[in-house]
């Protein structure tokens with residue numbers, strides 16, 4: 223007996239389900255495509271998407287082989303299958319040949335590429351096919367055609383799908399492109415034709431800016447995609463990102479599974495996605511679905527794809543932007559409003575089954591299923607331009623899941639969010655009868671979502687959920703920028719929070735004193751017969767280097783479980799309090815209220831969760847300690863603001879630099895950042911060279927001592 227038959231837990235539903243609901247779909251034209259049954263697949267991806275694909279595979283008795291790299295060896299997707307292979311180095315998820323070899327050796331019939339990595343690599347898809355493996359995705363030719371933003375636009379124009387006015391031809395002469403930009407009229411957007419993930423894209427608002435922006439787009443494109451061809455198109459000033467989930471089978475059937483509005487973005491990257499798109503006139507909605515189906519048919523599409531449109535809020539017109547020839551990060555939104563498992567659909571289509579539902583059947587389901595929203599939970603710092611963060615997840619508490627609340631996560635408490643990969647921790651997807659209900663549910667679920675360790679965007683998304691214009695559905699891609707003041711404000715921390723954090727620190731210091739090898743946080747300021755009195759100092763923390771006001775808290779134990787607490791001028795004479803060491807929850811009875819606060823410490827950062835709000839505090843380091851730790855040197859250096867790779871070094875030792883002069887260009891995941899000189903000075907040493915991987919806080923260049 224083979225292992226695959228042993229692992230076949232449930233009977234296969236695929237062919238039956240497909241047969242049941244294909245009445246209105248044609249399966250006629252020409253010779254029937256071959257039907258392959260997939261009973262063993264390899265998942266060529268990591269994190270949440272690898273787990274998500276694996277889950278559907280398991281539900282249908284399909285054996286899963288999983289891959290990992292050295293930094294991922296203990297990650298959840300690697301541990302999820304008994305058939306797990308180490309590819310080695312960090313970037314080995316891109317090693318298509320090795321992956322195909324493993325799939326063949328393991329007897330897999332197909333490869334699911336997830337999203338990112340190899341999912342839109344037509345050469346890989348082609349090699350799979352040539353190796354006799356089913357690539358669970360579209361035909362390689364469709365990937366190739368759609369992977370080129372210029373070529374895809376030509377195909378769309380020919381198929382009658384509207385495109386943003388612009389130039390997307392071969393001529394790359396900078397002056398010619400500038401002439402084209404003049405014709406389009408400013409502002410224009412310059413886009414790398416091989417671009418993705420928001421990279422290689424620059425806006426020129428005036429003619430004067432054009433050449434510099436062109437240069438910058440080309441350089442980023444060359445670095446990221448090895449190709450610096452660009453196109454130029456009209457920049458839509460108040461756009462919405464509206465995309466349509468399409469599916470096509472081998473018989474020429476195609477359906478649109480509704481649209482998703484993904485306008486809430488930062489750095490051209492989505493953070494909230496919802497379906498249906500708010501306030502989209504019904505006629506436009508039907509039209510956009512029809513255009514998306516035409517787009518899929520025009521490229522001979524099969525499987526899951528997303529046709530992205532840019533919707534002009536000023537004119538109500540929409541234009542084709544690009545087609546993503548894969549499953550999207552945000553596909554669960556569509557699953558919630560259609561009640562379908564899109565990974566199962568992908569498998570069925572790859573096996574040669576016709577689509578399980580007709581367009582009319584899909585529309586019936588959409589009409590009944592209300593509204594869904596997805597929030598992407600990232601390890602990143604919104605207060606510092608959303609720079610990615612990484613590190614160990616010291617504490618994770620997730621909202622309770624149900625039919626209407628789904629979490630797709632790649633991590634659990636104790637896991638490391640690696641600086642080597644995308645910093646997305648999880649996706650929280652909620653469904654409500656109406657959009658209002660969905661937003662309320664999302665807000666409530668986020669209040670139950672606690673993550674300590676890396677900085678996350680959870681607090682930021684909570685603010686979005688309370689933002690009146692978002693609630694009103696007045697979305698656009700510039701939303702975050704336009705609502706900056708409202709979204710980045712923070713409210714003052716209550717005295718009670720400081721009091722409870724100090725109580726947790728006192729508790730921890732007591733334990734440290736009684737043996738454990740922790741450093742003490744507070745300083746001893748008195749000694750009652752058997753009770754301690756201590757003083758603690760905290761600052762509010764929004765990033766690695768901020769020196770806000772210092773808050774001082776004195777705690778004095780006055781009886782078993784009773785404390786006198788001074789927070790600045792405020793005095794709580796007697797607070798009954800206790801701490802649960804397993805959950806880190808401090809429960810305190812103040813004269814006016816009871817508060818349960820989770821307090822987690824991560825070196826000199828303290829993360830507290832109280833009444834659905836997260837707070838980050840820092841224990842300021844004493845000056846003598848900074849000296850002892852050799853931090854003086856750092857004072858004269860420019861530090862990496864996030865885990866990154868050095869792309870270019872723009873200066874050398876001995877150079878005299880001006881304030882704001884570029885020093886180093888770094889890359890972290892999908893973002894290129896220019897590190898500029900904080901002041902005028904002379905460079906003493908370049909610490910890291912092109913290609914180096916750096917941790918957050920590593921010195922990049924050192925300045926000479928000032929006389």
Ligand code: ADP
Nearest residue numbers: 337338339418419421491492546550551552644
């Ligand atoms: P979607 O359109 O589904 O929202 P994105 O365009 O944000 O997805 O990209 C999906 C995934 O693909 C990302 O999470 C990332 O892992 C990967 N990805 C996208 N662009 C790039 C890129 N330029 N380099 C590496 N990975 C990328």
Ligand code: ADP
Nearest residue numbers: 386411417418419420421456457458463490699
């Ligand atoms: P990528 O392949 O990097 O995802 P897209 O072409 O899909 O690139 O564009 C990404 C984002 O950039 C869109 O979601 C939208 O916010 C913005 N964008 C793209 N084209 C335009 C345009 N012509 N005008 C204004 N914004 C645009």
Ligand code: MG
Nearest residue numbers: 419420530544
């Ligand atoms: Mg895109």
